[in-house]
Amino acid sequence: MDTLTRSSRISYCCAFGATAFLVYKILLEQKFAINYDGPVSLQTLIAIVSMFIYGMVFFPVFACLALSSAFSFGLGSLYVWMFFAVDLYKVTECDLTMKGRILKIVQALPSLTSLSYLSISLPLRFIVCCYYKKYFVAPDVKVWESLEDIKGSYQGLHVRKLLRKPDIEM
Numbered sequence: 001m002d003t004l005t006r007s008s009r010i011s012y013c014c015a016f017g018a019t020a021f022l023v024y025k026i027l028l029e030q031k032f033a034i035n036y037d038g039p040v041s042l043q044t045l046i047a048i049v050s051m052f053i054y055g056m057v058f059f060p061v062f063a064c065l066a067l068s069s070a071f072s073f074g075l076g077s078l079y080v081w082m083f084f085a086v087d088l089y090k091v092t093e094c095d096l097t098m099k100g101r102i103l104k105i106v107q108a109l110p111s112l113t114s115l116s117y118l119s120i121s122l123p124l125r126f127i128v129c130c131y132y133k134k135y136f137v138a139p140d141v142k143v144w145e146s147l148e149d150i151k152g153s154y155q156g157l158h159v160r161k162l163l164r165k166p167d168i169e170m
Contacts, residue, residue, distance in 0.1 A: 008065050011121055015061045017114035018083065022054040064122065070129035071136050077122040084115040 025031040026047050033050040036043065064076025091108050094100075129135070150156045 008068075011065050011118065012062075014114040014117045014121075015058065015065060018061070018080075018111055018118065019055065019058045021108075021111045023051065026050050026054070061118070068125075068129070069134055069136055070126055073122050073126035073129055077119070077126055080115055080118045080122055084112070084119050087112055087115060 031050075032043075032046050033053040034046055036046045060079050061076055064072040064079070087108060091104055091112070094104070096104065151160065
């Protein structure tokens with residue numbers, strides 16, 4: 001993940017947004033990755049392990065954004081399309097009343113919105129990488145040559161503004 005540029009910030013936000021529903025499922029619905037019927041005091045540990053396991057499921061999405069090659073965007077697109085299809089199936093599978101169906105759609109809307117953005121942007125990035133012939137290697141990243149270049153960047157200016165000594169009148 002390149003922290004000096006803002007080239008994929010919306011995609012990273014959507015990738016985190018797509019994983020946010022897992023925290024909801026673990027904390028509020030008690031859907032753990034490991035079936036556990038022991039003491040209540042260890043359920044916190046099981047919840048943390050479940051978050052780690054569920055987070056690893058979404059690792060390929062973050063890896064494809066970090067690698068920025070045609071191969072990674074192609075695999076990431078397939079992975080995101082699979083999640084999007086599964087989420088759409090979950091929303092439409094049940095025979096619910098109209099009120100229940102609307103609640104189910106509203107509950108899944110943040111995840112579906114994030115996945116729909118990724119399912120459109122990743123194939124477009126795949127096409128762009130194929131056009132520039134960046135099949136298996138990441139594109140050349142602009143390397144900051146000196147400290148002055150870093151200080152002059154957007155992030156450098158922001159940090160300098162945060163660390164500036166406040167004006168105090170006595």
